[in-house]
Amino acid sequence: MALQDVSGFQDTxxxxxxxxxxxxxGPMGDTTPLLDMADERILGWGRFKSSxxxxxxxxxxxxxxxxxxxxxxxxxxxxxxxxLSTSSSPPTRRPFPLCHGTTTLAFVFQGGxxxxxxxxxSCSGHVACPSAQKILPIHSHLLVTTSGSGADCMLWERIxxxxxxxxxxxHGRRLSITGSAKLLSHMLHPxxxxxxxxxxxxxxxxxxxxxLFYVCSxxxxxxxxxxxxxxxxxxxxxxxxxxxxxSLNEQEAISLAREAVYRATHRDAYSGNCVDLFHITAQGxxxxxxxxxxEEYHRERERERVLKRGKxxxxxxxx
Numbered sequence: 489m490a491l492q493d494v495s496g497f498q499d500t501x502x503x504x505x506x507x508x509x510x511x512x513x514g515p516m517g518d519t520t521p522l523l524d525m526a527d528e529r530i531l532g533w534g535r536f537k538s539s540x541x542x543x544x545x546x547x548x549x550x551x552x553x554x555x556x557x558x559x560x561x562x563x564x565x566x567x568x569x570x571x572l573s574t575s576s577s578p579p580t581r582r583p584f585p586l587c588h589g590t591t592t593l594a595f596v597f598q599g600g601x602x603x604x605x606x607x608x609x610s611c612s613g614h615v616a617c618p619s620a621q622k623i624l625p626i627h628s629h630l631l632v633t634t635s636g637s638g639a640d641c642m643l644w645e646r647i648x649x650x651x652x653x654x655x656x657x658x659h660g661r662r663l664s665i666t667g668s669a670k671l672l673s674h675m676l677h678p679x680x681x682x683x684x685x686x687x688x689x690x691x692x693x694x695x696x697x698x699x700l701f702y703v704c705s706x707x708x709x710x711x712x713x714x715x716x717x718x719x720x721x722x723x724x725x726x727x728x729x730x731x732x733x734x735s736l737n738e739q740e741a742i743s744l745a746r747e748a749v750y751r752a753t754h755r756d757a758y759s760g761n762c763v764d765l766f767h768i769t770a771q772g773x774x775x776x777x778x779x780x781x782x783e784e785y786h787r788e789r790e791r792e793r794v795l796k797r798g799k800x801x802x803x804x805x806x807x
């Protein structure tokens with residue numbers, strides 16, 4: 489696919505039939521891809537203007553179709569909503585409720601972007617994995633912190649990485665962080681109201697400097713300098729709101745992120761085990777060694793003992 493796009497070759501109608509998934513084919517055997525932006529420029533949220541630059545290969549997206557009672561594209565404009573709802577199959581009941589729990593955070597400072605997350609993956613009340621990877625690299629200058637359903641987050645992270653890589657092959661340049669956030673938001677928007685659960689924070693560095701975006705599975709896209717997502721985010725915000733500032737140095741920023749994740753895991757049952765820390769600069773991202781949060785707990789207890797001994801000593805001196 490990438491080679492065809494870069495070389496400028498176009499699929500024939502016969503190859504469209506074999507290369508297009510059934511779920512993306514039109515009604516009555518129409519083999520035109522629903523998401524071929526070169527032909528229709530329609531992606532469910534409006535029309536896009538086609539590029540007028542000579543020789544530019546059109547941009548295509550492949551997006552899984554949402555499992556909804558209303559089809560993504562319906563040629564029969566007079567179909568009633570009642571007939572659509574009756575023709576759809578009843579939803580499948582889950583064997584247990586999905587309880588999403590995690591703590592992820594990211595903030596901008598003078599040295600770049602710090603991203604941190606715990607490593608506990610939970611399934612209802614069960615700790616499914618104590619060493620999950622919740623910060624996923626997209627390329628050397630872009631990371632994504634993930635919160636929500638693990639399968640959904642992994643799927644959309646791979647889709648985003650593929651589309652950004654194809655964009656780089658087609659255009660000879662890397663997609664900006666702002667463009668990456670818009671792309672992910674546009675791809676997720678058709679799934680609004682479905683069971684897709686993705687809450688991602690895009691942390692990166694491009695020509696404009698450090699950037700931070702929050703993207704949700706309903707299509708929400710927010711830009712900011714501090715984000716914390718997950719069930720432990722209220723506790724993390726309690727630490728970050730009063731301490732994050734632009735003038736932090738690298739060591740202070742790392743210590744603050746570690747402290748925020750520790751405080752969140754101390755109170756949130758769905759967060760815990762270890763902490764992953766990433767630092768993104770103009771040279772790319774750097775991953776620090778995974779740290780066990782029990783070590784942070786013992787360090788805090790030691791600090792409390794030192795403070796207590798100092799207080800007792802000062803009281804004895806006063807006497």
